[in-house]
Amino acid sequence: MPKIMTAGPTMVKDNVMKARSQAFTNPDLDMEFFDFYKDTCQLLSKAANTENQALILGGEGILGLEAACAALTEEGDRVLVVDNGIFGRGFEYFVKIYGGEVVFYESDYHKPVDVADLRKFLEKDSDFKYATFVHCDTPSGVINPITEMGQLFAEFGILTVVDTVAGIFGEEVYMDEAKIDILCGGSQKALSAPPGLTMMWLSEKAWNKIYERKIPIKAFYANVELFKDYYEKKAFPYTMPISDIMGLRVALENVLADKNIIERHRKIAEATRIALIQGGLKLYLESGWSNNVTAIELPLGVLDLELRNKMKDEFGIMISGSLGCLEGKVVRIGHMGENAYEDNVKETLEALQNSLEALGFSAKSNMAEAFTKAMK
Numbered sequence: 001m002p003k004i005m006t007a008g009p010t011m012v013k014d015n016v017m018k019a020r021s022q023a024f025t026n027p028d029l030d031m032e033f034f035d036f037y038k039d040t041c042q043l044l045s046k047a048a049n050t051e052n053q054a055l056i057l058g059g060e061g062i063l064g065l066e067a068a069c070a071a072l073t074e075e076g077d078r079v080l081v082v083d084n085g086i087f088g089r090g091f092e093y094f095v096k097i098y099g100g101e102v103v104f105y106e107s108d109y110h111k112p113v114d115v116a117d118l119r120k121f122l123e124k125d126s127d128f129k130y131a132t133f134v135h136c137d138t139p140s141g142v143i144n145p146i147t148e149m150g151q152l153f154a155e156f157g158i159l160t161v162v163d164t165v166a167g168i169f170g171e172e173v174y175m176d177e178a179k180i181d182i183l184c185g186g187s188q189k190a191l192s193a194p195p196g197l198t199m200m201w202l203s204e205k206a207w208n209k210i211y212e213r214k215i216p217i218k219a220f221y222a223n224v225e226l227f228k229d230y231y232e233k234k235a236f237p238y239t240m241p242i243s244d245i246m247g248l249r250v251a252l253e254n255v256l257a258d259k260n261i262i263e264r265h266r267k268i269a270e271a272t273r274i275a276l277i278q279g280g281l282k283l284y285l286e287s288g289w290s291n292n293v294t295a296i297e298l299p300l301g302v303l304d305l306e307l308r309n310k311m312k313d314e315f316g317i318m319i320s321g322s323l324g325c326l327e328g329k330v331v332r333i334g335h336m337g338e339n340a341y342e343d344n345v346k347e348t349l350e351a352l353q354n355s356l357e358a359l360g361f362s363a364k365s366n367m368a369e370a371f372t373k374a375m376k
């Protein structure tokens, strides 16, 4: 297997793999599972610095984005979709599926959302049921000011749906302070569990909006309301993927025990950028580089797939291409979760440099050495 130094899924620790292979009980019938699930959700609340209830849904991260929009959208609702990245713009689809009217707030993909500019926009038009935005928009790697944006929307009385699938655990999230109403996470990014689970955190305000709906949520699998009283009723809407959740629990314990995790991510990310720039490569972003993923512009004449195939086939390292309008223009190193260790990134930079040079690009300096130096 190659090393997956990608923007997700990320590499998974042995103790998580072991937990997933343990014997398991019947999660519909064994009351102990309800406690296990609830305790795991409480740890998730702790990780997001919130008193709000968390839920784990059986489905990859996209399920949470859809479920959030399904929960808050009623026919004809105006929804502000913050578009400063590919996942950001992508909320359009979920809002529309559930009957919402999308209004975009557009901003330059090369930098984070400018909160002062967003305020000006809202001063002219703030008649929105809710707004959607992405914490770390992975295709560019940009990190948005989640707390300031959440607080701004709250000030204008607008509910918020925030995708932190690729943010949380490598970047700090203070859900209560940021006044976010629905926060969405996934198992396969900085948490470093395999893909397959969605995490959602919902505020009281979000729950109240759900109860006030005139027409019930138009979904079943993507309906969070069906989870509301699971513990009291001792019933989930469908059988929970227990092995996945046993793995997630251990991944979460790993993360919570790692007191230095954000600083580890910050340092790795910074050293990665220094090394790439010294090597003569250009970062896609002008500012707002996340701790979790770095997007690198492909040098002239180097083709995306040629580079990535070479890295994978000759050096056993996978990195990511990108999506949408960035596809074929940038490649990305995912340095979050279990990927975020010095050896992994050093090896990735060596493979990148060797592959680039084989494809005709001459680096200005040794990137792995520059990285090691910057890590000191």
Ligand SMILES: *Cc1c(COP(=O)(O)O)cnc(C)c1O
Binding pocket: 008, 060, 061, 062, 087, 134, 136, 137, 138, 163, 164, 165, 166, 186, 189
């Ligand atoms: C990974 C990710 C998701 C989940 O989407 P997949 O494409 O299915 O992996 C959602 N939002 C963001 C920002 C992500 O990085």
